[in-house]
Amino acid sequence: MRSIILQTATRYLLPILLLFSFFLLLRGHYYPGGGFVGGLVASIAFVLHSFANGTEATMKILRRKPLSLIPIGLGISAVSVVLPTFFGLPPMTGLWWEEKVPVIGMIGSALFFDLGVYLVVIGVVLTILFTISLTKD
Amino acid sequence: MLFTILLGLISSILLIPFGKRFKSSWSILLPLVPTALFIYYLGYVPKIAEGLTFFQEINWVPSLGVNFNLKLDGLSLLFCLLITGIGTGIFFYARTYLKGHPFYDRFFGYLYLFMSAMIGLVLSDNIFLLFIFWELTSISSFFLIGFNNDQEASRKSAMTALTITGMGGFFLLAGLVLIGNVAGTYKISELIEYRDIILNHPQYPLILGLLFLGAFTKSAQFPFHFWLPGAMKAPTPVSAYLHSATMVKAGIYLLARFFPILSGTDLWTYTLMGVGGFTMLYAAIHSLFRIDLKSILAYTTISALGMLVFLLGLGTKEAIIAASVFILVHALYKATLFLVTGIIDHETGTRDITKLAGLRKVLAPVAVAAGLAALSSAGLPSTFGFIGKDLIYEATLHAEKNWVLILTIIAIATNLCLVAAGFMAGFKPFFGTLPKQYEKLHLPYKSMWIPPLILASLGLIFGLAPGLVGDYLSYQTANSIFGADTEMHLAIWHGFNTVLILSLATLGIGTLVYFINKPSELKVNFIEKFERISPQQVLTGYANDIVRFSGWFTNFFHNGYLRSYHMKIILFAEALLIYKLWNSGPIQIDFDNLTPLTIYEVAVVIILLGALVIVISTPSRLTSIVAMSVIGYCICLMYVFYSAPDLAMTQFTIDTLSTVLFVLVLYKLPSFLNLASAKQRYRDSIVSLGFGAILSIIALKVLYEPIQTETSDFYGENAYILAKGKNVVNLILADFRGIDTMFETVVLGIAALGVYSLLKLRLKSSEKE
Numbered sequence: 001m002r003s004i005i006l007q008t009a010t011r012y013l014l015p016i017l018l019l020f021s022f023f024l025l026l027r028g029h030y031y032p033g034g035g036f037v038g039g040l041v042a043s044i045a046f047v048l049h050s051f052a053n054g055t056e057a058t059m060k061i062l063r064r065k066p067l068s069l070i071p072i073g074l075g076i077s078a079v080s081v082v083l084p085t086f087f088g089l090p091p092m093t094g095l096w097w098e099e100k101v102p103v104i105g106m107i108g109s110a111l112f113f114d115l116g117v118y119l120v121v122i123g124v125v126l127t128i129l130f131t132i133s134l135t136k137d
Numbered sequence: 138m139l140f141t142i143l144l145g146l147i148s149s150i151l152l153i154p155f156g157k158r159f160k161s162s163w164s165i166l167l168p169l170v171p172t173a174l175f176i177y178y179l180g181y182v183p184k185i186a187e188g189l190t191f192f193q194e195i196n197w198v199p200s201l202g203v204n205f206n207l208k209l210d211g212l213s214l215l216f217c218l219l220i221t222g223i224g225t226g227i228f229f230y231a232r233t234y235l236k237g238h239p240f241y242d243r244f245f246g247y248l249y250l251f252m253s254a255m256i257g258l259v260l261s262d263n264i265f266l267l268f269i270f271w272e273l274t275s276i277s278s279f280f281l282i283g284f285n286n287d288q289e290a291s292r293k294s295a296m297t298a299l300t301i302t303g304m305g306g307f308f309l310l311a312g313l314v315l316i317g318n319v320a321g322t323y324k325i326s327e328l329i330e331y332r333d334i335i336l337n338h339p340q341y342p343l344i345l346g347l348l349f350l351g352a353f354t355k356s357a358q359f360p361f362h363f364w365l366p367g368a369m370k371a372p373t374p375v376s377a378y379l380h381s382a383t384m385v386k387a388g389i390y391l392l393a394r395f396f397p398i399l400s401g402t403d404l405w406t407y408t409l410m411g412v413g414g415f416t417m418l419y420a421a422i423h424s425l426f427r428i429d430l431k432s433i434l435a436y437t438t439i440s441a442l443g444m445l446v447f448l449l450g451l452g453t454k455e456a457i458i459a460a461s462v463f464i465l466v467h468a469l470y471k472a473t474l475f476l477v478t479g480i481i482d483h484e485t486g487t488r489d490i491t492k493l494a495g496l497r498k499v500l501a502p503v504a505v506a507a508g509l510a511a512l513s514s515a516g517l518p519s520t521f522g523f524i525g526k527d528l529i530y531e532a533t534l535h536a537e538k539n540w541v542l543i544l545t546i547i548a549i550a551t552n553l554c555l556v557a558a559g560f561m562a563g564f565k566p567f568f569g570t571l572p573k574q575y576e577k578l579h580l581p582y583k584s585m586w587i588p589p590l591i592l593a594s595l596g597l598i599f600g601l602a603p604g605l606v607g608d609y610l611s612y613q614t615a616n617s618i619f620g621a622d623t624e625m626h627l628a629i630w631h632g633f634n635t636v637l638i639l640s641l642a643t644l645g646i647g648t649l650v651y652f653i654n655k656p657s658e659l660k661v662n663f664i665e666k667f668e669r670i671s672p673q674q675v676l677t678g679y680a681n682d683i684v685r686f687s688g689w690f691t692n693f694f695h696n697g698y699l700r701s702y703h704m705k706i707i708l709f710a711e712a713l714l715i716y717k718l719w720n721s722g723p724i725q726i727d728f729d730n731l732t733p734l735t736i737y738e739v740a741v742v743i744i745l746l747g748a749l750v751i752v753i754s755t756p757s758r759l760t761s762i763v764a765m766s767v768i769g770y771c772i773c774l775m776y777v778f779y780s781a782p783d784l785a786m787t788q789f790t791i792d793t794l795s796t797v798l799f800v801l802v803l804y805k806l807p808s809f810l811n812l813a814s815a816k817q818r819y820r821d822s823i824v825s826l827g828f829g830a831i832l833s834i835i836a837l838k839v840l841y842e843p844i845q846t847e848t849s850d851f852y853g854e855n856a857y858i859l860a861k862g863k864n865v866v867n868l869i870l871a872d873f874r875g876i877d878t879m880f881e882t883v884v885l886g887i888a889a890l891g892v893y894s895l896l897k898l899r900l901k902s903s904e905k906e
Contacts, residue, residue, distance in 0.1 A: 024786075031864055032783045113878075114867075
């Protein structure tokens, strides 16, 4: 069952929702939001797209298996955890960029940690859902 | 010193990517590692002989007291030389012995792992480090015993060995932790200063008992001896290396290492003398009734280990000297005999001594090695074995007056059997007339018969010039065990005294026993009956019970029904909560403090209840899922009312996704086939209502308790100062408790991998059909 309305809507909804999820990720440090919620919203965006256009079509947009996002995300988080040890600080210490970046504000290692969580969440949710929906009876 | 441990481990790892090359063109490199290490440790001999001790310390987990403390003294050096020296021979030998085996590279990987673990064990000066290496030797031994993993007997023996030594390791850990707690230090070299405290501590008997269990299981003392004959299923080089020369002596090493710290009490002396004495005699008698060469050697090894335990128990200066020399004596002749057995097995295909005879005509150099080893084991004057035997008699004769006679008799009886068993293994296959089918045998490749020949010759050289090994090595070994100067000096001739008479008598009568005792199948069957009533049966029975119990346990809790898991988890949680509520005093609930209800709260609750009714009553899965998500969104609204936007957002997205997930999964299932019966529904409703009631009571009770705001204050105050953020919830997740989050994401990843592989796996098998 394919709905033209939904198909058309998702064409615009997908980028908007992804942008929103990224917004949630970035603002997490100061306002409600964060990597986990952001990741969930992003996955919802893709799930919605897959409902309208079929899972195969969504996989094409993603270009790669969602499973591959998990190691990438874990890697980014792990690097942000370990990075301070190279400056002689205990792991997990927050490192901050001296100057403010326009629009985003302060950038620190916590943001990269959150980015890792964000990617892992997308990877996990999409892996589980897409694997199940692609399973043939 | 550290690099000697790492070298083996690195070589072991290198075999994974380069296994194929090591199988063919690079295989000559394999024995170079132990050779290099042997030369390295030989370099320490002159320095150790001067009485020096070497330390090396690297911080590892200092907060837990686990440090890489290494120590090299006379005792460690003796073991290091045994491990690397005999190891060199074994590596050269095994290279030929296993040529063409499909798991050639794997074998050497395990062997390297073992060598490193064993070197680490004897160098450790930290009790946790010691334990880690101790376990590593057990594990590598498990893989080596079960190396021929296509044979069931092999796998079974490996399991038995691992169970026994692993159990012993467990006791050892408990004992070591207790010592550390009593003394307040985990460094073995510092423990000696706390000797009086440990000896007078009420836990001393417990410590000693646990430590002994560890040592006895590893060194195959009665009643745990039975794993060692089973371990002979391993390829012969392994038996020679692990199960006679090095690993089984780890228990002896442990007792020797802790001798200056724990010995000197009646408990120490009599336990070790009793267990060691019984084991040495019991195993020595057993060895006479065997016809399998490896079986004979296994029992004589157990007997020799018993002898060492016995000597350490006796604990006099003479006994310690005897023990420190006998370790080397035994390693030299026993490794030789094992290697010879391997050659015989390799060439003739049998190890049955009733079928082997006259092999000296075809395997002359092997016969020389075997003969020398058998003579050393028998203690013929001018061999190293003679000196070892002399020292043992010296030790028993210098024991307490009341004990001299009985101890000497036990020692003589054991040695009689060992002389005969040594001849059975070293002479019997080589003398007599050569059976026709063996006439065409030819000598194996040089690298197989040269190592045993070298080891056997060393037995002769050290026998003729005992000062060579005595002054440079054994003297310091004995000193480090005894903890004081032992004034030891080995000599080939002590004059015509009681000891010499005893030695010669043992040799003579032992030879007589050898000629009288005709090994046969019948005798093996006869003696095996005694093993039936031995501890092995009892322990096997226990093991079977444990397997049965765990089977039942798993089937009960892990029956494959999701609803059953939920039921059990909730019931268990209820039981815990009720217990806690019951114990925390009367339940007081104050309704006055509650905020007044607002109209939209009431509206949400009504929607929630309506959805609940639908969930319970609907006959369609999809309807109940949708109704469930309504409940979820209602709860989201509650979060919004009570100003928890982070929670609300998360709950909202999670609810959406879980509904999608449910639909995806349940869409593929048929509609409800049979609904739960009325009885089941009552049961379920009681459980769930109970759970809800308990949680409500807790929630109301919390309101009544004084609120502690320490934690939230801390986060509130420090969020901006330490983490430069304003959203405390997110800061806790991404900064303060970031490691938790890190591991949670790992768990998520694992869950996704699990789903992925389970479904993909099923796809594959359905595609096949």
